[in-house]
Amino acid sequence: MGTWKTRGLRGSALEEYINYSNEKYRESGLALIQKIPTPITPIDIDKSSRHITLAYFEKKSTVDYIGVVQGIPVCFDAKECASTSFSLANVHEHQFKFMEEFEKQGGIAFLIIFFKSLDKIIYLPLKDLKLFFERMNEGGKKSFKYEELDEEYLIPKKGDIIVHYLESLSLYLSKES
Template sequence: MGTWKTRGLRGSALEEYINYSNEKYREAGLALIQKIPTPITPIDIDKSTRHITLAYFDKKSTVDYIGAVQGIPVCFDAKECATSGFSLANVHEHQFKFMCEFEKQGGVAFLIIFFKSLDKIMYVPLSDLKVFMDRMYTCGKKSFKFEELNLEYEIPKKGDIIVHYLESLSLYLSDK
């Protein structure tokens, strides 16, 4: 059980953009995706602001988002990294396992990664993540570079949808 005592875990800009994109998708009837809250038990609450200042994580969370896109079950996690390399330590074993089990049930699992230094957002299908995880388990390489990703899966900003990941998902499904 982990402890939370920071203002840094309240959500990222990437998640805010994804939440907004998901709302636009819902309004257009394209997808119904929900943000999965991380279950916590509050321990200390600042009575003046009514903010939680100390809490314990109840259990390990699975992924950040789950839902359906045009009848296809999807789940994904949103990640950010400061450099052009992504550390696989950011993908927890229980998250990876959940995504693998999700796909065994006929769903589609993926990561959305924001490479801050490059100002690029990438769709990373579970099949690609498996390659990097297998490499880590066999060779010990604990990260991958932006250049190793399928650059066709870069997520565009389109109109008022900042993280328009449905295009990358559609391309991935047509490539399968």
């Protein structure tokens, strides 16, 4: 069991933008994507603010989001990093395995990564993430740089959809077919 302190909220800004985008997708009938809550057991609660200050994870979570886009099952995790290099330690083994199993069942798995220092959000297909893990497992770098990613998958803001990842997903699907 892991311990949770405030550092668990690091991705909350990106997640809020994705949650808003998912609501817009749902309203327009484009997709139905749900945020998967991480089950926790509270240990300490600040009585004045009624906020949980210490908790334990009940079990390992899988991914942040799961749902369906026009009949295609999708799952993904939202990650943020402060620099232009993304540490593979940010993707836990159980998350990676879940995404692999999800794709074996016919779904599409990916990451959405916000590179804060560049103010860029990018779609990373699982097959590309696998290559970085393979490199690491063969003794290579335990991270990858933004420059190694395909900028075709940059996620735009379009109208009132803040993180319009469906365009990147569509591009990926068109390349894979």
